[in-house]
Amino acid sequence: MSGALVQVLRSLLGDDAVLTDPEDLVRYEEGWRYGKGRALLVARPGTTAQVAATLAACHGAGVRVVPQGANTGLVGASTPDAGGGMVVLSLERLNRRLEVDPINRTAKVDGGLLLSALNEALKAHGLMFPIDLGADPSIGGMIATNTGGTRLLKYGDVRHNLLGVEVVQADGTVLDAMNQLRKNNTGLDLKQLFVGTSGVLGVITGAVLQVVPVPVQQATALVGCASGEAALLLLRSLERDLADVFTAFEVISAQALKPVFAHHEGLRNPYGAAEPPAYTALVELASTLPAAALDLPGLLEERLGAFLETEAGEAITDVFMGRAEDLWAIRHHVSESLRQEGKVLAFDISVPRSRMAAFTEAARALLASDYPFVRCCDFGHWGDGGTHLNLVWTEAGAPRPASELVPELQQRIYDLAVKDFDGSYSAEHGVGPHNQRFYEAYTPLSVRSVSGALKRHLDPEGILGTTRLD
Amino acid sequence: MSGALVQVLRSLLGDDAVLTDPEDLVRYEEGWRYGKGRALLVARPGTTAQVAATLAACHGAGVRVVPQGANTGLVGASTPDAGGGMVVLSLERLNRRLEVDPINRTAKVDGGLLLSALNEALKAHGLMFPIDLGADPSIGGMIATNTGGTRLLKYGDVRHNLLGVEVVQADGTVLDAMNQLRKNNTGLDLKQLFVGTSGVLGVITGAVLQVVPVPVQQATALVGCASGEAALLLLRSLERDLADVFTAFEVISAQALKPVFAHHEGLRNPYGAAEPPAYTALVELASTLPAAALDLPGLLEERLGAFLETEAGEAITDVFMGRAEDLWAIRHHVSESLRQEGKVLAFDISVPRSRMAAFTEAARALLASDYPFVRCCDFGHWGDGGTHLNLVWTEAGAPRPASELVPELQQRIYDLAVKDFDGSYSAEHGVGPHNQRFYEAYTPLSVRSVSGALKRHLDPEGILGTTRLD
Structure with a gap:
């Protein structure tokens, strides 16, 4: 059957657009972070009509299909399963319009x-x-x-x-x-x-x-905060006045910040030899308004200064104005620096912004009590309610293997986020096979039931994708 | 059966929360602009649990229900049909949370x-x-x-x-x-x-x-434009620099503007005795940034001045800076002023912004050719691609009665907007019984089919509402 399908697809798409050689398939079979399967073949249509013809052929042959864009997703949703019977429908050539x-x-x-x-x-x-x-x-x-x-x-x-x-x-x-x-x-x-x-x-x-x-100017600062609550009060205060030009509010815990400077001598540590405060906020303003009309760096400095004068401002330890590329470089080196510290269990959690500090404290308390060998190196998009509550440990320091600890820690942290803090186990990465079991654990039956009805209506044979939303 | 349902609902919601007296029903039976029906009764639950109990009772009794909020909609979707067999489920008491x-x-x-x-x-x-x-x-x-x-x-x-x-x-x-x-x-x-x-x-x-x-400052101006194209070029130019603080771009045709001043002596006509240009744009900026950081009126004046210096600026006839309340008063009196001019056929159309001027010209050409007694008094939210292409005529001047002209003009104008200009027959008012036949004429079968599947899944007995989306 597979041979017949290859013939049909080659006649529809051209010989070059259908890959079957195992060596050619490799790069379509493995995901960016998670997901590794085996493909029956890869079809690379170049037009919408060819996508339609490919799907009609697979549908007719009863062959399952996984669509794949640039294969940069983080939940394994764009790679085939391990069975070797799925077609990878690559959209990489559908890029002319x-x-x-x-x-x-x-x-x-x-x-x-x-x-x-x-x-x-x-x-x-x-x-x-x-x-x-x-x-x-x-x-x-x-x-x-x-x-x-x-x-x-x-x-x-x-x-x-x-x-x-x-x-x-x-x-x-x-x-x-x-x-x-x-x-x-x-x-x-x-x-x-x-x-x-x-x-x-x-x-x-x-x-x-x-x-x-495109904005024509930016202003960025790092702000040291003695606590997560202080960071949230800073967020509220800045947002009130600066909403029109407020583009990012990232927060990095001391535990996530220190490894960045330990592993990258080229990045300047604004705290120098001193211990960083509990949290460091990266504040970014950007605007389409020209500098002649709006002095964005001056405005940011003035607003931060005004906040320091308030009662909540007492919990602000430092303010560093800096160039956007320098400050973002610190933020962008966090993930990779943590991997140099040991085993990393990455999370992509969101909670209501107002509960972010309390959630993080509760997670730290849980870890200190039950997993004292684990470091909580959290950082993320607090302005959007997102946090990568990444956990780091060394195999030497752990009493049990990662294969046991990972699922257990996932369940403990997700339960805390979803059940106790009205949060989400996937803020921005999606579901995919990687999060399938959490989808099943936390999704209301009403949502699964409607998703199932839509799936039956739009794909009654169930040939599309590897994620199950019903 | 109706008596039994009344009893059940009174026991669930309390006597006061179930209205059956014809006099009490009147205000729930008639819509803000369209829609006039007859209700079996009005149920006024005060909690979500009471809404659920009301619906369960109606569902069990096979009685149809129309939900009603403040009954301010413009498409008749919140009032019962003419049959007298529907329950109006008023949410007006569900307002405590x-x-x-x-x-x-x-x-x-x-x-x-x-x-x-x-x-x-x-x-x-x-x-x-x-x-x-x-x-x-x-x-x-x-x-x-x-x-x-x-x-x-x-x-x-x-x-x-x-x-x-x-x-x-x-x-x-x-x-x-x-x-x-x-x-x-x-x-x-x-x-x-x-x-x-x-x-x-x-x-x-x-x-x-x-x-x-809430923004702390505003700046508004009226800008005379010799053509619709000129208004669109102004929109693009202002948006490029002012996007962060650009809150409204309304456009009023000369035909819609003149009746405002004719019927409201208290409103100042910035053009005085002169004929207004083809279009007048109302530009509004608003910002959360304090005036000390950003001189919003100065910025608007400077940007408008800069646009006047460009080639596209030659089609700008006038610039009037003004107080927000004065300029918006002109805009807000358009609808009512038109009604004083004769029969009004109101439209709520959208097209891609870039095609707004061409669409309006095409509509005017169609009217001039086939309905020369009709005035096109268009105005609307051009910044969002919306236009109220309202048509005005007098019965004395029309060769046929409104009852014939209205459906014919609707079909001609909607066909033009939807089929020739990729537009919509309902930009912001919704579907409802008022737009039911246009929904059926213009909605792709795929959308109706998915809507039908969802309806069968969520409301298999079909008791909710008077609009049919399948």
């Missing part, structure tokens, strides 16, 4: 287009797609994951900047919902079903995105 | 709470819900309608500011999706199904809303 409408302030793109290519084309118009990520994903993958990024505080996530989609259903039917309108209140907003659902309801082949003017 | 979390920058509210009551409570925290409307709707109604408002350009619509919902299904099952998180990427975002679907998939009894800091 790129129409910028500067007056509508939108871009119409193919699903396989890379974020970097989109931003390159937008630059000529002084525009950008404001979802700012470390990786270079495809637009379709960003939609299927509903990525957030570091400027969510100002711009929102992908969902907030998505006007329209083109989706191919499992049986090859094309849904054209390429809405270019900001206002279109005409019943169910169909595109919402495909945002953040890992491609299991349909393959995103096109999108209409709202884009924004 | 109102919890503001200033650090999370959210408000948790009951579905029946009025927008004015929410904003009153938020004021103490320097916060507001940024959906700014002429009416005073309930929050549940705003969600079911996905209202936009005059500051959509900066803040988005209700969907953009909604974090969580509590919904009661037709059979009385309560769906608790009161998410307080900005980031929670865990599969299908269930709340999206209830946004803009007129309450036919469930009754919204609670919500978690994202709220924003």
Whole structure:
């Protein structure tokens, strides 16, 4: 059967667009962080019509399919399972459509287009797609994951900047919902079903995105905070006055900060030889307003100074104004520095912002009591309620192997976040096979039931994807 | 059967909460602009549990139900049909929950709470819900309608500011999706199904809303534009630099502007005795930044001056800086002034912003050719791609009665907007019985099919609402 399908796909897509050689398959079979499976073959259609033909052929043959964009996701949703019977539907060649409408302030793109290519084309118009990520994903993958990024505080996530989609259903039917309108209140907003659902309801082949003017100036500072509560009060105070230009509020615990400087001599430690305070906030302002109209660094310095004069300001230990690239470099080296310290168990948690300090304290107390050999090296997007509560330990210091500790720690920390603090086990990475068992543990039955009804309606044979949302 | 249901509901809700006297029913039977029916009775539950009990009782009795918030909608979706067999489920007493979390920058509210009551409570925290409307709707109604408002350009619509919902299904099952998180990427975002679907998939009894800091300063100007294209170029130019503080870009045609001054001597006509230009743009900036940091009126004046110096600026005829309340008063008197001129056929259309001028010209050409007795008095939220392309004529001047002309003109204008200009027949008002036949004419079958599947899943007996989305 596989041979017949290969023939059909080659006749539909051309010989080069169907890969079957095991060596060629490797890079499609393994995910960025999690996920490693075996593919039956890789199909690389170059047009929406070819995506539709590919899906119709697989559907007809009863072969399961996993859509894959740039394969940069962090939950294993874009790689095949271990069975070797799935087709990887790579969208990497579906990247030709790129129409910028500067007056509508939108871009119409193919699903396989890379974020970097989109931003390159937008630059000529002084525009950008404001979802700012470390990786270079495809637009379709960003939609299927509903990525957030570091400027969510100002711009929102992908969902907030998505006007329209083109989706191919499992049986090859094309849904054209390429809405270019900001206002279109005409019943169910169909595109919402495909945002953040890992491609299991349909393959995103096109999108209409709202884009924004590129800021022309920035101001950044690091602010030492004696406690998590102090960081939250700083957030509230700054946001009140600076909301229009407030683009990021990242927080790094002392435990996450110290390894950065230990492993990177080139990065300047603003605290020098002194012990850093409990938390360091990275505050970023950015604006489309010219410096002649608004002195952004001056404004940030003045607002931070004013906060220091308040009662809550007593818990602020330090203020360092700095260049954006220098301060962000510290933030961006956290993950990798922690890996040099030992075994890292990464988390992607969110809680209501007002409960972030209390949640972190509760997690630390739990660890100190039951896992004293574990260091809590938390950092994250506190402005958005997100925290990477990453845990670090050494095998030598642990009483049990990681294979036992990891699932146990995941369950303890997720239970705390989801059940006790109204939080989420996946703030921005999505579900995917990596989070499948947490999805099943924490998702209300009502949501699973509606997801199941949609899955049965849109993909009755269940051929799409490896994540189960029912 | 009706008597038995009344008894059951009185025992569940209390005698006062069930109205059956025809005089008491009147105000629940008639909509704000469209919709007039007859109710079997009105049930006024005061808690989510009572809403659930009411729906379970009606569901069990096979009686249809229409949910009603403040009954301020403009498409007749909150009033019963003419049959006299429907229960009006009024949420007006479900308005007690109102919890503001200033650090999370959210408000948790009951579905029946009025927008004015929410904003009153938020004021103490320097916060507001940024959906700014002429009416005073309930929050549940705003969600079911996905209202936009005059500051959509900066803040988005209700969907953009909604974090969580509590919904009661037709059979009385309560769906608790009161998410307080900005980031929670865990599969299908269930709340999206209830946004803009007129309450036919469930009754919204609670919500978690994202709220924003109240601006501390504003700057407004009227800008005369010789053409619609000139207005669009102005929009693009201002947006490029001013995006962070750009809150509104309204446009009023000369035909819509002149009646305002003709019927309101108290409003100052900036053009005096001169003929106004083809379009007048109302530009508003607002900011949370203090005047000491940003001179907003100075900035607006400087930017408008700079635009006048460009080639596109040659089509700018006038610039009037003015007080916000004076300039908005002109805009807010348009609808009512037109009604004094004759028969008004109101539209709520959107098209891609870049096609707004071309669409309006095409509509004018169509009218001049086939309906020369009709005046096109268009105005609207051009910054959001919205236009109220209102048509005015006098019975004396028309060759045929309005009852013939209205459906014909609707179809001609909607066909033009939807088919030729990728637009929408309902930018912000929703579907409802008033737009039912346009929904059926213009909605892709794929959308209707998914909506039908959701309806069968969530309300298999089909008891909720008067709008059909399948």
